[in-house]
Amino acid sequence: MQKTSGIHHITAMVNDAQRNIDFYAGVLGLRLIKKTINFDRPEVYHLYFGNEMGEPGTVITFFPWEKQIKGRIGQGQVGVTSYLIPKGSFPFWENRLKKFNIETHVSNRFGEKYLSFQDPDGLLLELVEREEGPINSWSFGGVQAENAIIGFGGAILYSAQPHKTTEVLENVMGLECIGQEGDFLRFKAEGHIGNTVDIQLNPTVRGLMGAGTVHHIAWRAKDEEDLLRWRSLLQDKGYYPTEIRERNYFKAVYFHEEGGILFEIATDPPGFSVDEPVTELGEKLMLPSWLESKREELEETLPPVEVRVLEGDK
Numbered sequence: 001m002q003k004t005s006g007i008h009h010i011t012a013m014v015n016d017a018q019r020n021i022d023f024y025a026g027v028l029g030l031r032l033i034k035k036t037i038n039f040d041r042p043e044v045y046h047l048y049f050g051n052e053m054g055e056p057g058t059v060i061t062f063f064p065w066e067k068q069i070k071g072r073i074g075q076g077q078v079g080v081t082s083y084l085i086p087k088g089s090f091p092f093w094e095n096r097l098k099k100f101n102i103e104t105h106v107s108n109r110f111g112e113k114y115l116s117f118q119d120p121d122g123l124l125l126e127l128v129e130r131e132e133g134p135i136n137s138w139s140f141g142g143v144q145a146e147n148a149i150i151g152f153g154g155a156i157l158y159s160a161q162p163h164k165t166t167e168v169l170e171n172v173m174g175l176e177c178i179g180q181e182g183d184f185l186r187f188k189a190e191g192h193i194g195n196t197v198d199i200q201l202n203p204t205v206r207g208l209m210g211a212g213t214v215h216h217i218a219w220r221a222k223d224e225e226d227l228l229r230w231r232s233l234l235q236d237k238g239y240y241p242t243e244i245r246e247r248n249y250f251k252a253v254y255f256h257e258e259g260g261i262l263f264e265i266a267t268d269p270p271g272f273s274v275d276e277p278v279t280e281l282g283e284k285l286m287l288p289s290w291l292e293s294k295r296e297e298l299e300e301t302l303p304p305v306e307v308r309v310l311e312g313d314k
């Protein structure tokens with residue numbers, strides 16, 4: 001049976017590139033590990049944030065585009081992105097978010113305490129302590145490695161058809177249902193990170209894609225062979241996966257599950273150090289070879305952005 005070890009990356013849409021960098025790097029202390037463009041729309045950035053090495057299971061990516069109309073979080077989307085923080089760092093994050101005037105909310109699910117908040121575009125995020133995953137040795141601004149976000153804890157899926165989404169998680173992605181609490185079904189994958197996925201059984205409104213919503217969630221495949229096996233499994237089960245797409249840092253297949261959420265399966269290799277050294281990740285605008293001839297034009301059109309320590313965090 002095919003089993004993913006968990007989430008590979010999550011991709012969302014936002015309006016402003018610098019504001020996005022200031023929040024995910026400046027406030028959350030993640031590392032901008034890749035500054036590239038949307039391969040299908042080169043006039044739009046594609047920004048990747050993750051742990052120091054940009055390992056699968058830690059990576060959130062964004063398409064920042066000013067003209068993008070605002071979306072609505074709801075059915076057919078990833079509703080909430082959960083991040084894993086080290087044991088004992090909950091108070092640090094409560095204070096840090098308060099310091100940046102970010103409203104937080106504390107809740108409990110499956111015996112775990114969650115700190116929920118929104119990013120500047122309205123994306124729903126939460127932090128949860130667990131003794132899992134590798135240490136993220138990246139320190140930035142006021143976030144030192146001891147408190148740094150480790151990677152994804154998981155996500156909450158707002159499915160339009162929870163039972164169909166359950167089926168795809170169990171019978172295609174190979175997660176295991178480990179319980180229900182109120183409106184939530186919980187699934188576990190085998191990996192140590194990005195491994196806990198909840199389905200919210202009664203999301204209220206229909207989701208609309210746009211700024212402030214998640215575009216898709218990607219699951220980990222070990223390598224291209226693994227990805228090919230998944231592609232044929234999907235076809236056998238009546239889904240319509242895309243061809244394998246070359247994404248430079250991984251290869252990927254996309255399909256819509258019946259609950260309306262766009263799923264991707266992405267290979268761990270080659271990873272983000274394929275075109276620049278680990279020490280310099282995210283510093284330069286990286287282009288795929290077929291767009292290298294348009295570099296000058298693209299660099300002029302894209303808004304200038306920088307990773308910077310925020311005021312009051314030095």
Ligand code: ZN
Pocket residue numbers: 009011216218264
């Ligand atoms: Zn993706």
